[in-house]
Amino acid sequence: MIPWIELTQVNKQIDDFRLGPVSLAIEPGTITALVGNNGSGKSSLLKLIMNMANMDEGNIQVFGEPVDGEDESWKRHVTFLPQTPVGWNAYTGNDLKNLIAPLYAKWDDVLFERMIQLLDIPLDKRFGKLSPGVQQKLSLSLALPRHTDILILDEPTASLDIPSKNLVMDLLVDWMEREDRAIILTTHQPESLRKLADYLFLMKDGQAIGHYEKDQLTSGFRRYWLEEMPAEAVPGERSRSGRQLVSDHLEATENYLADHRIGIVDNKALELEEVISLLLA
Amino acid sequence: MNDWNQAYRLAAFEIKASLRNLLLILAFYIAMSLIFMMSFDVYLEGDFKGFDIMFLLVFFMFPAWMKGKEFQMQKMDGNLWSSPSIIMLQQLPISRNTIVKSRFLIHAFCSFPFQLILLIAMPLMSDNFREAMTPVSYAVFVLMWLAISIAVGFMMAASEAGGNFRMKEIVLSFIYILIAAAAVYLLFPMLSGSGFIEWTMAIAVDWPLLTGVAAVLLMIAGWKYWQVDMRKTMKKTDYL
Numbered sequence: 001m002i003p004w005i006e007l008t009q010v011n012k013q014i015d016d017f018r019l020g021p022v023s024l025a026i027e028p029g030t031i032t033a034l035v036g037n038n039g040s041g042k043s044s045l046l047k048l049i050m051n052m053a054n055m056d057e058g059n060i061q062v063f064g065e066p067v068d069g070e071d072e073s074w075k076r077h078v079t080f081l082p083q084t085p086v087g088w089n090a091y092t093g094n095d096l097k098n099l100i101a102p103l104y105a106k107w108d109d110v111l112f113e114r115m116i117q118l119l120d121i122p123l124d125k126r127f128g129k130l131s132p133g134v135q136q137k138l139s140l141s142l143a144l145p146r147h148t149d150i151l152i153l154d155e156p157t158a159s160l161d162i163p164s165k166n167l168v169m170d171l172l173v174d175w176m177e178r179e180d181r182a183i184i185l186t187t188h189q190p191e192s193l194r195k196l197a198d199y200l201f202l203m204k205d206g207q208a209i210g211h212y213e214k215d216q217l218t219s220g221f222r223r224y225w226l227e228e229m230p231a232e233a234v235p236g237e238r239s240r241s242g243r244q245l246v247s248d249h250l251e252a253t254e255n256y257l258a259d260h261r262i263g264i265v266d267n268k269a270l271e272l273e274e275v276i277s278l279l280l281a
Numbered sequence: 282m283n284d285w286n287q288a289y290r291l292a293a294f295e296i297k298a299s300l301r302n303l304l305l306i307l308a309f310y311i312a313m314s315l316i317f318m319m320s321f322d323v324y325l326e327g328d329f330k331g332f333d334i335m336f337l338l339v340f341f342m343f344p345a346w347m348k349g350k351e352f353q354m355q356k357m358d359g360n361l362w363s364s365p366s367i368i369m370l371q372q373l374p375i376s377r378n379t380i381v382k383s384r385f386l387i388h389a390f391c392s393f394p395f396q397l398i399l400l401i402a403m404p405l406m407s408d409n410f411r412e413a414m415t416p417v418s419y420a421v422f423v424l425m426w427l428a429i430s431i432a433v434g435f436m437m438a439a440s441e442a443g444g445n446f447r448m449k450e451i452v453l454s455f456i457y458i459l460i461a462a463a464a465v466y467l468l469f470p471m472l473s474g475s476g477f478i479e480w481t482m483a484i485a486v487d488w489p490l491l492t493g494v495a496a497v498l499l500m501i502a503g504w505k506y507w508q509v510d511m512r513k514t515m516k517k518t519d520y521l
Contacts, residue, residue, distance in 0.1 A: 014359075014519070014521060015359070015360075044521055047520065047521055050371075050372060051371075052368075052371060052372070052519070052520040052521065053519035053520060053521045054516075054517065054519060072374075072376045072377070073374075075373070075374035075375075076374040078374075080372045082372065085369070086357065086365045086368040086369055087351075087364075087365035087366045087367075087368055087369030087370070088369060089351050089365075090298050090299060090349060090351040090352070091298050095294070095297075095298055098294070099291075099294050100373065102290075103373055103374050103375065104374070128351075
């Protein structure tokens with residue numbers, strides 16, 4: 001399948017922080033979560049995709065068009081929602097809708113009104129006067145109805161209360177199901193990852209750790225409770241504590257334990273956030 | 282939607298959001314300027330040496346300050362300086378060309394009416410000015426000052442694209458600008474024998490056709506140059 005977004009060996013020096021090399025392909029019908037520690041370069045990477053900054057090396061293409069080329073028409077296919085929208089403070093929700101809606105051919109007024117009602121957003125107050133949670137709700141209500149092929153969301157649920165968070169996640173799932181679309185999002189919220197993401201792209205200190213299919217990632221890690229812990233390292237061992245062993249090469253670990261007649265008392269797949277913590281440690 | 286139509290829509294949108302404040306500030310600046318203009322006759326009689334610099338400040342800086350704080354260039358994250366509108370608009374499917382044009386339209390809206398009032402106030406408030414100018418030379422004089430407004434003043438609009446600056450660079454740039462302005466201000470009377478406004482009056486009276494043509498050329502050059510400059514700045518700036 002031809003990727004809708006393709007990053008190839010992207011590098012960027014930002015003061016004393018080096019982002020990259022990062023290579024990533026986003027295919028239609030997928031939700032990819034960029035996951036990493038604070039300051040790992042996720043937001044900067046999203047801004048590079050939006051051509052808000054210049055790469056030092058590498059190439060980013062959206063629908064086959066280089067984002068840093070003269071032709072900027074690719075932007076019609078992309079909705080970008082930064083973590084904190086800049087330049088919105090002076091405008092009311094109504095103003096922002098009037099600015100944004102005409103720019104998108106598929107703008108969906110029905111969805112917009114539905115989100116405004118569901119999330120209880122005042123449209124007559126200036127954006128800068130709204131609480132961070134309501135600002136985020138309004139930003140999302142101005143993002144989804146654009147119905148672009150690609151949605152790029154930077155921490156879309158970070159400031160939301162629990163009911164709104166669930167509502168927004170349902171809306172995002174519904175939004176994905178309507179057409180062939182793709183979402184890239186950054187999030188630190190395990191429930192968002194569990195519910196939304198198909199793929200995880202892990203980053204640490206500006207470097208790409210790996211691009212994983214979510215279910216394969218969680219099924220690839222297991223915690224074993226052993227009758228006794230061998231002194232030497234076990235094949236596939238990622239960590240150990242007391243008689244607990246975590247492995248990411250299940251077959252090799254189980255073969256070793258069988259060969260050395262070490263009994264397994266119990267075993268359990270790791271939670272997604274445990275796997276991520278291990279990979280980012 | 283072509284670039285100009287969309288630029289006009291964006292400019293109208295921003296102006297509408299700050300119209301009330303903008304009109305209040307405009308009224309305040311006009312009142313202040315007209316009080317200042319009462320000394321125009323004193324300048325033309327040669328008794329107000331600082332008038333030129335004050336007039337230039339009022340003529341160029343008041344329009345730039347007229348915009349609401351939310352729309353002016355400011356320090357963003359890290360070493361990024363920019364107008365927040367520039368960042369917002371770049372995240373939407375709007376070409377850089379259109380963004381540039383919309384910033385220029387907004388600047389024109391803030392500057393031209395105010396500057397025209399200043400220029401119209403001159404013959405109304407000064408007997409010396411009225412006596413020196415014919416209707417034709419006055420028209421040329423107004424045209425020339427509007428050309429100067431575009432050639433120099435639109436630098437303000439172009440500067441909204443911002444850039445990635447360290448504090449040392451900003452301080453140094455500020456010092457260079459001050460030195461350059463002081464040099465021009467001190468050298469100009471020595472070379473021309475008069476103040477800058479007086480000199481522009483003189484060339485409008487003595488060479489109206491040549492001055493008019495030069496003004497139109499200056500307008501076109503300024504209009505084109507600052508648009509290209511702003512596009513280049515937007516392209517090279519990291520809005521991170």
